[in-house]
Amino acid sequence: MPADGKGVGARIAYYRSVTHPRMTQQQLADAACVALGTIRKIERGERGVTDATLEAIADALGVDPGRLRADRTPVHTRVHAALPALSAALATYDCPDEGPVRPLHELRAAVAEAARWRLAAAYTRIARELPNLLTELARAYQAAPGEERPELSGLLVMAYRSADAVAFKYGAHDLSARLIELMRWAVAETGDPLLSASVAYVRAETFFAARAHTAGLRVLEHALDAAPAPTTPARIAAKGALHMRAAVIAGRARDAAAAVTHLDEASALAERAAEDVYCGTAFGPDSVRTHEVSVAVSLGNEHVGRALEVAGEWQPPRDLPAERRSGFYIELARAQLWTGLTDDAFESLKAARRIAPQHTREHPWVREDAATLRRLKRADAEALTTFAEWCAAT
Numbered sequence: 310m311p312a313d314g315k316g317v318g319a320r321i322a323y324y325r326s327v328t329h330p331r332m333t334q335q336q337l338a339d340a341a342c343v344a345l346g347t348i349r350k351i352e353r354g355e356r357g358v359t360d361a362t363l364e365a366i367a368d369a370l371g372v373d374p375g376r377l378r379a380d381r382t383p384v385h386t387r388v389h390a391a392l393p394a395l396s397a398a399l400a401t402y403d404c405p406d407e408g409p410v411r412p413l414h415e416l417r418a419a420v421a422e423a424a425r426w427r428l429a430a431a432y433t434r435i436a437r438e439l440p441n442l443l444t445e446l447a448r449a450y451q452a453a454p455g456e457e458r459p460e461l462s463g464l465l466v467m468a469y470r471s472a473d474a475v476a477f478k479y480g481a482h483d484l485s486a487r488l489i490e491l492m493r494w495a496v497a498e499t500g501d502p503l504l505s506a507s508v509a510y511v512r513a514e515t516f517f518a519a520r521a522h523t524a525g526l527r528v529l530e531h532a533l534d535a536a537p538a539p540t541t542p543a544r545i546a547a548k549g550a551l552h553m554r555a556a557v558i559a560g561r562a563r564d565a566a567a568a569v570t571h572l573d574e575a576s577a578l579a580e581r582a583a584e585d586v587y588c589g590t591a592f593g594p595d596s597v598r599t600h601e602v603s604v605a606v607s608l609g610n611e612h613v614g615r616a617l618e619v620a621g622e623w624q625p626p627r628d629l630p631a632e633r634r635s636g637f638y639i640e641l642a643r644a645q646l647w648t649g650l651t652d653d654a655f656e657s658l659k660a661a662r663r664i665a666p667q668h669t670r671e672h673p674w675v676r677e678d679a680a681t682l683r684r685l686k687r688a689d690a691e692a693l694t695t696f697a698e699w700c701a702a703t
Contacts, residue, residue: 317363320377322352324370332370340369364433368631371663373670373699374433388479391436395472398443399487405447413457416449420464423471424589428630430668432475439472462498469495470511470589474632478671482518489515506536506547507588513554522562529555539578546587549578553592553600560607568604575600584629591630598623599637606640609647616644635665639672646678651686654678655693662696669700676702 325332334352338345343362350356351366358366367374375387411419419442426434446468450461469492476485492508499505509532516525532551539545556571575597584593598619605616620641625634642657658679661669669675679702683693696702 316354317358317377318352318354321348321366321370324372324377325352337366337369341365360437361434364431368429368431368666371666373666388432388436388475391440392476392479392481392484394440395436395443395476396484396487398440398447399484399491401444402447402491403451405444405451408445408448410445410449410452413449413460416446416461416464420446420467420471424467424586427471427474427589428586428591428632430632430635430665432478432667432671435471435475439468439475443468443472459499459501462495463501463504465495466492466499466504466508467589470507473511473514477514477518478668480671482515485518486515502535502537503543503547503588506532506551507590509535510550510554510590513558516558517561520561522558523564525558526555526562526564526567529558539581542582542585543587545578545582546585546590546592549575549582549597550587550590550592552578553597556600556604557607560604563608565608565612568608572597572601572604586630591633595625595629596633599625599629599633599640602637602640602644606644613644613647616641617648617650620644631665632668635661635668637661638664639669639674642678643674646681651682655682655686655696658682658696662699675700 325337334348335345338348343365351358363377364374367377423435423439423442446465450458450465453461469488473485473488476488489512492511496505496508513525513529516522529551536548536551537544539548552571552575556568556575559567559571579594579597582593584595601619602616605612625637638657638661642654645654645657658675679697679700683697686693
């Protein structure tokens, strides 16, 4: 539903000119991928704003879209309200309601767009659009001739993965587990070993959620054994991504030897692959660098200093997916907090928020660390309080 233009436009102008004093209308338009004329009309209150445009502008400004809306409904409330529709779409995966089905090329484009939203941490868009897309894909799959089903199965896998990003990040772990089981069901018909490796990568979420890290490491190592030999860029990325995730879960299991081994394997493979998104997963030298920080924080104790060393010599480039970049700063903030660098930790949390506000707000570590900073620090108390209230830290 389009938002009222006048009040929203004034708030957009405020955040652009007051909280981002060097941001011009042109820069906002470029960052949000919106026409300059559209930004001008919105700020003057001459036109309404669709949810998609509002979310793009909010992402560019680094604020929660709820701060710009006239009704000020928080994003997390709207996402949680959409989860029942997502559950309903999954419940009828094998007997969807009758309805229209777009041509295959349009379904491909819709699934690819949802994947871009996931990488950009645009969770409200996913929550709003994916229930209908999943139902339409199920409808297409059920009606398709046999020769078209493998491709449609692959599209279902990718769409389930985008939906899972919302379920997992917003704490709906039972729903996330259901989505992952449907991914495993659908991938079997694709006959694509690289997509199977991608599903194994995502499946690790269930072990993170259950804190069953040793079991998760074992499952990932089985997936590594089954992955195809790394003879092409896509195959290199599939195996490298599994090693990255295995390194992190080994760190959570406090298995330092396994964590280092898997991280070294990922680094060696990254030297043979350009940074890119392969089968929905970012992999390459920069992605491995972000995982160095994650592994160091997972291992804790004497390993935390490695996270600070990485951050001292490298920062994630802007072309790395927003979800991954914000994750780097969230992990770094924890390392900085543990080593007494409270000012730096708060700056890292704010950087994560600017990059991907929805991802940052829903991350449990952000809430924990913001609450800790608020208790420890008296300087800049107002800014800390505002941040803590934004992410619901207690």
